[in-house]
Amino acid sequence: MRLLDDLSHVKRCFPRGAYLYRSGDRFQSLYAIHSGSFKTQVLHEDGREQVTGFQMIGEIIGLDAISTDHHTCEAVALEDSEVCDLPFTRLEALSREMPSLQRHLHKIMSREIVRDQGIMLLLGSMRAEERLAAFLLNLSQRFAARGHSATSFQLRMSRQEIGSYLGLKLETVSRAFSHFQEDGLICIKVRSVEILDMGRLRCLVGQHLAC
């Protein structure tokens, strides 16, 4: 990771709502998120859009573009954010010199593939409340990994964006949040979340088991 830091000291700022890249943009760099957060989404000709992920500090985005030399999705800042460019040809050259960097890069790409498989599982075989519980637990875990509270955090995205990510309508997301709150699983006030019963939330994901 230190190697990546060496590659670029230049941070660029993106205000909330700004595009880091758009679908069709020429591929130059991967981007390391230095502060803030982004969403990535793919567009369908007919205008529908599907959020494919929410990225936070330390995560690398832009991997989709390697395949065609053009970005196939777009990345939008969810809050004021900073990113470091990682020019890809330099990254490739460096990783030819340093097997550890090479392996690291491969792991990053593979991890993205595994993450995507998890989302397919979620979209293909979970019900609305399971999906939302899985989403909350995923956020919780990622906040914790960054030294923040695992139980209390702010959502950076709208109900609409959560819904798009989870394959649900925003009303369904809102209702599921309300239901979780009635059941004492969470306390939610618009965008601030507190997880009250992590155990039962975990049980919700994987309904099929007795809990």
Place this chain on the structure above:
Amino acid sequence: MRLLDDLSHVKRCFPRGAYLYRSGDRFQSLYAIHSGSFKTQVLHEDGREQVTGFQMIGEIIGLDAISTDHHTCEAVALEDSEVCDLPFTRLEALSREMPSLQRHLHKIMSREIVRDQGIMLLLGSMRAEERLAAFLLNLSQRFAARGHSATSFQLRMSRQEIGSYLGLKLETVSRAFSHFQEDGLICIKVRSVEILDMGRLRCLVGQHLAC
């Protein structure tokens, strides 16, 4: 691609139903499909399984395992098949020597990420018949790319497997096929498909547009 061929002349055979690898297996190699076809699926603790893809000749599988050194999904032969092992450490060593191989490997991984995004779009925002139409068009295109007919082919997977892949129940898949047939879009007899009206099938994907 020739480089990959050099890497391994050894083909291994897998009869229909055999596992190429299972979830949890130690990662050693990527696999190039030399003949036949496979499905990959992820398992949920509670027993649910989600098919994440169908792979055919020339495609590389096992990329998920790089991230953790263990396979996170499993691959099952859909018919008698042959694969070439591509030992990953040798692949990495070679690609340090040969920038073109390095780039090729990166593109393969990135292409998988793009493919997964497409499936998320499908699962997250398409209706049953749109999903199935997209699936048929995808198969058609891949058969055509391999020199087979784009309009007439055999399905190698069951309704159940198609349903799992598309986030639908097998009955829904069957009904959608029947409906396509009534509408004169396809002729389907169990596992043999003939596409009769490619244009209207394309229109079905992306319902929102007037067609």
Place this chain on the structure above:
DNA sequence: CTCTCGGTTTGATATATGTCAAAATTCGTG
């Protein structure tokens, strides 16, 4: 501070897909 507007919540109703069940067909095996 108040207004406005986007976002959120909640309710009533519609609909796509799931569920359960039975019949029909195909396929593998003896």
Place this chain on the structure above:
DNA sequence: CACGAATTTTGACATATATCAAACCGAGAG
């Protein structure tokens, strides 16, 4: 060739989620 098992098709009905609509709330602008 014939049997049984597995897969597929089809039907009747149930239900999760979408849709439409209205009320509510909160954050930013003036």
